[in-house]
Amino acid sequence: MSLTFWVGLLAATLTTASFFPQAWKTWRSQRADDFSWSYLLLFGMGILMWDLYGLLRRDAAILLANTITLALVGVIILTKLRTLSR
């Protein structure tokens, strides 16, 4: 495996893993006021497109990383929805 492959793997791992502490903080605090709806929706749609890209390329790594990210972004979206009336 080349250096490029490992840099890509590290990049994907870091960007996906970053959403674990964020989803945890958001869920625990039940606060997502500082998140922009536009960010959450555009980013969510983008991650869905990355999933489709992974499917089309039959690339399991892209598909897996983006499915995990989508689930974690979903936690933030759900929290913001639940606290809409506050």
Place this chain on the structure above:
Amino acid sequence: MSLTFWVGLLAATLTTASFFPQAWKTWRSQRADDFSWSYLLLFGMGILMWDLYGLLRRDAAILLANTITLALVGVIILTKLRTLSR
């Protein structure tokens, strides 16, 4: 250009573009309390790795998209730093 290429381009455009409204909201409100430091730092490092990946692959699209994203995430990090003492 194949369907796969256009899906990838749409995915990259959406995930990068999503940070414009977020950086704008964060800068205008001067509030980034709901963002986790772990998220911002891991995500920032991940985007830096995607930049390096783009350099190694000599892929201008990856390099451009991630440099823009990094600058916008930088706005959120800067805002969170500025409001640390609040």
